[in-house]
Amino acid sequence: MDDDLDRCARAVRARDPRFDGWFVTGVRSTGIYCRPSCPAVPPHPDRMCFFPTAAAAQQAGFRACKRCRPDATPGSPAWDHRADVVGRAMRLIADGVVDRDGVGGLAARLGFSVRQVQRHLRAEVGAGPLALARAQRAQTARVLVETTDLPLTEVAFAAGFGSVRAFNDVVRAVFASSPGELRRRAHAGSTSSAPGALALRLPFRAPLHPDNLFGHLAATAVPGVEEWRDGAYRRTLRLPGGPGVVALRPAGDHVACALHLTELRDLTAAIARCRRLLDLDADPQAVDEVLATDPALAPLVRAAPGRRVPRSVDAEELAVRAVLGQQVSTAAAATHAARLAVAVGEPVHDPAGGLTRLFPTPAALREVADEDLRLPASRRAALRGLVTAVAEGRVELGPGADRAAARTALLALPGIGPWTVETVAMRGLGDPDAFLPGDLGVRVAAERLGLPASPGGLTRHAAAWRPWRAYAVQYLWATGDHPVNRLPAA
Known part of the structure; x- marks a missing residue:
């Protein structure tokens, strides 16, 4: 605050x-x-x-x-971009770690004692991890009450409450209404869905420029795992309770979100991952205010304010895809990724058809045969080194990962260079200041705009863009004529 x-x-x-x-x-x-x-x-x-x-x-x-x-x-941008223990804790709590593993599990993921985590959170956000998780459960319960016709008893347990009494008490205390009153006011019967199917509105801070955000996700989509259909980006989700499928559609003042979940308890984690994917907790006015001070970027910002960074629902998946994408086109990278999904990805049921697989875990990818990789020897070795390091816990890329430690661990792996590391930092770890001065598209755009084109010169010039260099990359990329910069035809 x-x-x-x-x-x-x-x-x-x-x-x-x-x-x-x-x-x-x-x-x-x-x-x-x-x-x-x-x-x-x-x-x-x-x-x-x-x-x-x-x-x-x-x-x-x-x-x-x-x-x-x-x-x-929308959530506070501070928890999205802060790299300290409080920012990491808030991202983990949003992902449902406290509900699944308790405060002890949260502390273990952060590498701190329970007492230290509680002290840091109370000092910075005015509440401890249990209170933060309780508030999150209350909001999840409200979503389920208002958007489904599930019996309220089922809503209580799906939202993570240990008893119906606790559910009723918290809802009354937070919203000054009983669960039944919330449902009656929302007229849930007119918009209800079948169990496991939810229609939600994801808010954001305006403005939001959807072209490069959804365009990037659609252009790089892995067949069977992701697709663009009927004006929506759709993909499978690996969630604690089982697979899920989400459809995300830009809708003016919000993003329309349709979720099919194996287990309704995963709603909190699914929403957090979708918001992270679309960078919906960003503060675009703060970002654009800094970038617009550069005469070279100012016209780009004025023409399309509110660009977001297209991120990922799973940083481990993004890291694998970054290695597959080294020195190849987006189409070739998607083809390689689809081959891996078919080989070892877990099958899923998509009620709408079209999506067939979860993206494989690092542990599963360790078992992929060489003939299924079809990669140059150097990149094959880099991929095997990465998935082994992640599977063994030597590289941590989850929501609460320490970004500096992750960068160091990734750079220590053979075949992983600065471009791959910064791509993972930007799109997987959500670092708003990640920067790709050696990227070909960035260098071409910089030269076109009269900026230094060498990585060293551009890095020095970009110091004025901090801490929002990842957003500057989006504006630079958008100067090129590439499918990632535009919404596909509906």
Whole structure:
């Protein structure tokens, strides 16, 4: 949260949506917390208090505003781009680690003691891991209550609650309504789906330029694992409770998300991974404000503000695909990846047809025969070294990975150079400052714009773009005529 309380108060008085997700506002006189852009008349500053997360507000005894629904805002960009223990912890909690493995499991993934993790989180976000996970369960429960016709007992356990009583108590405390009242207000019967099928709206901070985001995902799609169909990007998901299938479609002020899950308990993790894939928690105005100070980038930013970094639902998958993509076209890389998916990928059922496989895990890829790889010897050795290191835990690439440690571990592997490492950092680990000065497309664009074309010269020039160099790469790539830069035909 911004420590400048006056600035927070000004954002509330201006109802500024740019700050939604950065903090929530507690109103002492009503006991309600709101997003900064709440349309209600702003309270007097003396009645305001500010919290960095909804969990912190809930822990202080505030309940969510029924009008602005602060629990449905984009996440804070801070947790997305911060590389410290708090940022790593928040990404793991969003992925459902506390619900699956407890606070001890979270601490083990971070390499800290439980006490250290709790102290760091309370100091930075005003709530411990259990309170943060509780707030997340409450929001998952609300989504299930409002978008399905599942019996409320099933909703309670699908959202991760240990009992129906705990489910009822938390929903009443957070939303000042019973689960039944939430369902009646939402008219769930008119929009309900079959069990396992969910239709959701994923919010983001405007603007969002979808062309390079969805264009990149569609152009690099691995047949059987991903596809572009009827104006939507579709792919399979490897989730803790079993395979899932998602369809994501740009829809103006939100991204429409249709999910088919084996296990509804995976909803929280599935949403977190889809948001990470599409970079939906970014703050595009903060990014573009920095990049537009460069005269070479300013026209690109003005022409298409809000570019996101197309990321991945699984950094281990992205790392494998980055190695497969070394010095070949996007089409060739997709062909190699599809061959591996057919060879050792787990079969899945796609209710709509078209998708047939999960992308194989590193452990499965260790068993691939040489004839199924069909790669040059050097790249085959690099791939085998990578999947072995990941499978043995010598390279950690999960949501809570230490980005600096991951870079070091990857660079130590044979056949893995700076281009591959920075590609993994940018698209797999979500580092907003990852940079590819040696990439051919980046160098061609730089030369066209009158920027230094050598990797060293461009790196020195790009120091002014920090900490958003990964977004500068998107603007540079977009100057080329390539399918990754445009939405495919519906």
